[in-house]
Structure formats: structure tokens, C-alpha cells
Amino acid sequence: MAIAARLEPRPGALLLVLALAAALIGAGPAGASSPQAWQDYGQQVLKACRVASTLRAPRPAGERVDVNGRSGGLVSALLLEGMYPQPHLAGRRGFELCLYDARSRKASVADANNLLRGARP
Numbered sequence: 001m002a003i004a005a006r007l008e009p010r011p012g013a014l015l016l017v018l019a020l021a022a023a024l025i026g027a028g029p030a031g032a033s034s035p036q037a038w039q040d041y042g043q044q045v046l047k048a049c050r051v052a053s054t055l056r057a058p059r060p061a062g063e064r065v066d067v068n069g070r071s072g073g074l075v076s077a078l079l080l081e082g083m084y085p086q087p088h089l090a091g092r093r094g095f096e097l098c099l100y101d102a103r104s105r106k107a108s109v110a111d112a113n114n115l116l117r118g119a120r121p
Contacts, residue, residue, distance in 0.1 A: 041102075042064060044100075044105070045064060045076045045078060045098075045100045045107070046060065046078070048098075048100055048105065048106070048107035049078050049080060049098035049100060049107045049109065050080075051107065052098060052107040052108060052109045053080055053082065053096055053098065053109050054085070054096070054109065055080060055081075055082025055083060055084065055085070055094055055096055056082055056083040056084070056085045056091075057082050057083060058080040058081065058082035058096070059080065059081055059082065060078055060079070060080065060081075061079040061080060061081035061095060062078075062079045064076050064077070064078045065077045065078075069101070071103075073101065073102055073103040074102040074103075075099060075100065075101055075102065076099070076100040076102065077097060077098070077099055077100075078097075078098045078100065079095060079096075079097055079098075079112060079115070080095065080096045080097075080098055080109070080112075081093065081094075081095055082094060082096075094111070094113060095111075095112040095113050095115065095116060096109040096110065096111060096112050097109065097110050097111075097112035097115065
């Protein structure tokens with residue numbers, strides 16, 4: 001025997017759902033729709049990655065890659081190239097992978113020299 005339940009909508013439920021959707025869409029660059037908004041976001045990523053980098057004069061070594069994170073937020077990856085500042089490395093060129101979390105607006109970097117090892121164009 002099947003029991004059919006009738007769900008009555010709560011008065012504020014639709015408003016709550018719309019407010020949450022607007023917050024999620026507008027929370028970061030995922031809500032950016034214009035080319036200018038994406039360009040501004042790209043500048044935010046680059047600035048945060050440069051600040052987080054341990055390299056001297058870091059610059060992009062490729063194009064930014066944007067992916068949806070596990071929590072649904074946007075995460076951007078950017079490969080940086082620069083010079084090691086340590087005297088014992090004699091100014092050698094190095095690479096770092098920068099990951100930028102659009103929700104928290106924080107960047108973190110890790111040595112990425114092994115990413116390119118053996119890679120040939």
C-alpha cells in the first residue's frame with residue numbers, strides 16, 4: 001500500500017532558495033559574465049599568486065586553468081616562472097604552481113619544477 005504525501009510549500013522557502021542561489025552565483029567569478037569581469041578576475045589571480053610566490057619576479061608561464069572545486073567553488077591554477085632568490089641557487093630559473101581559491105581569495109604555491117621534467121613541446 002503506497003502512502004502519498006502532499007507537500008505544502010512553506011511561505012519563505014522559494015525566497016530562501018533564490019537568495020542562496022544568488023549568493024552562490026555572485027560569490028565569485030563564476031557569476032562573472034562579461035569579458036571585462038573575467039579579465040579583472042585574471043588580474044586578481046595573478047596578483048595573489050605573485051604575492052604568494054617565493055620566486056623573484058614571478059610571471060605566468062602559461063594560461064590560467066579554471067576548474068570547479070569539490071565544494072563547488074572555482075579554483076584557478078597558474079604556472080609561474082621566476083628566479084630563485086637563494087644565493088646558493090645562483091639565480092636559477094624555477095617554476096611554481098599557484099592554486100587560487102576564488103571563494104577565500106587566497107593563493108598557495110608549490111614547487112613545480114617536476115611538472116615540466118621530461119616535457120617537450
